[in-house]
Amino acid sequence: MSEKIILTTGVYDAIKEHLRRKKVSIHEENRLHTELRTAQQVLRRNLPEDVVTVDRKVTIKDHTKEDEQEYIFVSSMKAKPKKNKYSILSDIALAAVGYKVGDIIKWPFKDGERTIEIMKVEPWIQIA
Numbered sequence: 175m176s177e178k179i180i181l182t183t184g185v186y187d188a189i190k191e192h193l194r195r196k197k198v199s200i201h202e203e204n205r206l207h208t209e210l211r212t213a214q215q216v217l218r219r220n221l222p223e224d225v226v227t228v229d230r231k232v233t234i235k236d237h238t239k240e241d242e243q244e245y246i247f248v249s250s251m252k253a254k255p256k257k258n259k260y261s262i263l264s265d266i267a268l269a270a271v272g273y274k275v276g277d278i279i280k281w282p283f284k285d286g287e288r289t290i291e292i293m294k295v296e297p298w299i300q301i302a
Contacts, residue, residue, distance in 0.1 A: 178212040179272025180225050185262060186215050188250075189271070192263045201282035202268065213272060224275040224295050228262045231298040234270060237278075238288035246298050247271070266290075 181189070192198065193206055226232050228247055235242045245266060246259045253261035260267055269281035270292060278291045 178214055179209050180214045180216060180221060180274075181272045182218045182221055182227060183215050184218070185227055185271060186210065186213060188263060189268070192268075197263070198268065199282065199284055202265075202284075205282055206268065209272070222274065223297070226267075226270045226273055226292060226295055229298050231294075231296050232270060232292065233294035234266065235291045235293050236288060237291060242293065248298075 189206060189210065193203055193210075196203075198206065221227060226247065228249055231244060231246050233242060233244045244258065247262050247264075247267045247270075248259045250261040250263055253259055253264070255264075262268075262271060265283055269279060269283065269290060273279055273292050275292050275295050278289060280287055280289050
């Protein structure tokens, strides 16, 4: 597992604002505050390709539910869950953002703690 998450400054600021507005559970809030304190902030062009962020297609294995799903993480304005496009501020994205392929994360989801693993991260290019 990564020692600390890697975030672009824009995603870092969006998460801080999301926390300020109290949009997460108390357990998620505590975890996010802890992670943000040690997070490495980088420019988008310096973010490694295998790190979960906006505009990436991510395959996540949920060890608790024993299933694997693919998500496209986008900005909140572009989110369309029916088309598999989830806001970077959605529960699953907040759990995964900043982590890289191979990381296993125990996360306090609203329905209880679950263990997820980042299986694959690839660029997602929106077709106009």
